[in-house]
Amino acid sequence: MNHFLKKLAFLSLLVASIAPVSSMxxxxxxxxxxxxxxxxxxxxxxxxxxxxxxxxxxxxxxxxxxxxxxxxxxxxxxxxxxxxxxxxxxxxxxxxxxxxxxxxxxxxxxxxxxxxxxxxxxxxxxxxxxxxxxxxxxxxxxxxxxxxxxxxxxxxxxxxxxxxxxxxxxxxxxxxxxxxxxxxxxxxxxxxxxxxxxxxxxxxxxxxxxxxQSLPEPEPEKRIVELFRDDFDGTELKEHWEVINPDPEAFIVENGELLMVGGSQTPTLNTGQSANVFKLTNEVPKGNWTLSASFNIDFQTEKEAIFLGLYNTEKDYLVVQPMAVHCGNWGNRLCFGIEAIKMSNGEITRFDKWLIREQGFESFVFDEAVMTVMQPIEMRIIKEGRKYRPGILWQSLNPETNATEEKWVELENFTILRQKGKPAMGIYQKSVTNGESAASIDWIKIEGEE
The missing domain is CATH 3.40.50.410 (von Willebrand factor, type A domain)
Structure with a gap:
């Protein structure tokens, strides 16, 4: 019994000394x-x-x-x-x-x-x-x-x-x-x-x-800030860009845009010969971050691959890119979506999602249907730990209100254990085709924790 009386006396003193603190x-x-x-x-x-x-x-x-x-x-x-x-x-x-x-x-x-x-x-x-x-x-x-x-x-x-x-x-x-x-x-x-x-x-x-007992102080909310941004002002590409396989005749900086052209002679990324891969030389931020960019794309060959992602070598990269192709029984419908490709030691992992399935009518040809894709197109990759989640900002017209609605459409997470690549963007064609592909980039930015 003495043990309990002593415990009671101790606890009584302890309780008497307790007072809420202002932050509790x-x-x-x-x-x-x-x-x-x-x-x-x-x-x-x-x-x-x-x-x-x-x-x-x-x-x-x-x-x-x-x-x-x-x-x-x-x-x-x-x-x-x-x-x-x-x-x-x-x-x-x-x-x-x-x-x-x-x-x-x-x-x-x-x-x-x-x-x-x-x-x-x-x-x-x-x-x-x-x-x-x-x-x-x-x-x-x-x-x-x-x-x-x-x-x-x-x-x-x-x-x-x-x-x-x-x-x-x-x-x-x-x-x-x-x-x-x-x-x-x-x-x-x-x-x-x-x-x-x-x-x-x-x-x-x-x-x-x-x-x-005082609850632990909640961790202060981490403020998300802009860590890097390029609006492509001026007439020259800034020094923080490295251009892999440069072709000066196929890009130009003017009017606040980076304009790019890719043709059938622009090999795919995994060949290591893609022209004008724009790779950031700045150090990639530590911790979690979001890489995003705004594009305007001239879809006319169905082979356009305008990409945003992380690029190390032709055997080590992760990119997200839109897709616009003919589909339907007569090949006169539009299918539009997003795909992401991870190349690791030559092995490919791919996710995709269609946002438009066979839009159009028999008299509504692909060239007209693709004009319904609202631009600019914003793409992003969110890094959280070792997970990388690609997405696209999908804009559509609400027929009832005639207002533009937008939402982020995301793909599954990719896992990268040792990130070596740096932010990169560019344009290529997925296979040999007639014509050329053109795109412009309004801005690119990286946001992260302060």
Missing amino acids: AQTNMLFILDGSNSMWGQIDGTAKIDTAKDVLASLLTGLPEGTRAGLMVYGHRDKNSCDDIELVSAIGTDSAASLSNKIRGLTPTGKTPIAAALNASASAFANLQDANNHVILISDGLETCNGDPCAAAAALAKANIQPRVHVIGFDVGKEEQAQLECIPKAGNGRYFNASNANELKAAVAEVKQVAE
Whole structure:
């Protein structure tokens, strides 16, 4: 017994020294008290309900300023009802003295609907999201209304109020303790056992200490800033670009754009001979980032590959590019989509997604259909850890409102364990064809965490 008295004295001093700090989230504590008939059982000549009343009343008067408490009771009014659950005091509405008086007026009567009480407790925290919320159940017995207290605790902990669910088992046997212990395990809380008055005092003081502990400061939101941008102003390509396989006759910087032309003599990227691959020489930012660019593309050969991505060598790159091809039974429909290609040690992984499937009519030729693709076309690659997610900003006309609507359409993630490539862009044709492909780049940028 001396051990518990010492523990109680220590915890009392500790609790008395607790005070909320200004940066701490609001602490809300809802006590659920067992008011079932079994609480008339006695310990050392005193009814358990009377001990619980005294301990709770004492605790409430010692709550630090700013901590808000509430009380829910079950089994205290109807002998046979599993719905006998009452929010006796809403969180933060009663003073400690008023709440203590309400506690002292309780009379144990009926059943033990623990699961239903836990389910009902969620409504007590309405509009108390983003706070330090705790449910403290004090009970001496098993669920007697066929509920599942453990499942109820798990659901409560996952609710948007995210409370921690603690339990004090008061004078319980092994079977009761086994059931009660699963509640805080499922509810992200702690279990405290008490077999007599002093142990109950110590347990209540300790659970109060746990609830009053300062929550860790939320990490400040990382601000996303522009780390690099090129708007292609002036008449010369800036020094931060390396041009691989340069063909000066096939690109020019003017009027705030980088204009590029690719023909059937522009081999694909994996040959290592693609002309005018524009590769950034700047160091790639550490951490997570987004690479994006805005293009205007003249689709006329179906072989255009205007790409944005990361390029190291012809055997090591990741690019995203739009697709516009003839389709349909008569070859006079438009299919438009996005594809992304990862080349790693000569092995290709490819994802794609069609955004337009066979648009057009028999009299609506491909050249006219492709004009319905709204430009400029914005593409991006988002890096999160070792995952790289390509996407395209898809713009479409809402026929009902005649307004332009846009949304990002993304492909599956690629995984790159050791990134060696640097941001790059360019144009090539996927195979030999008649004609040439032309495109302009309005801007390219990299955004990341400050």
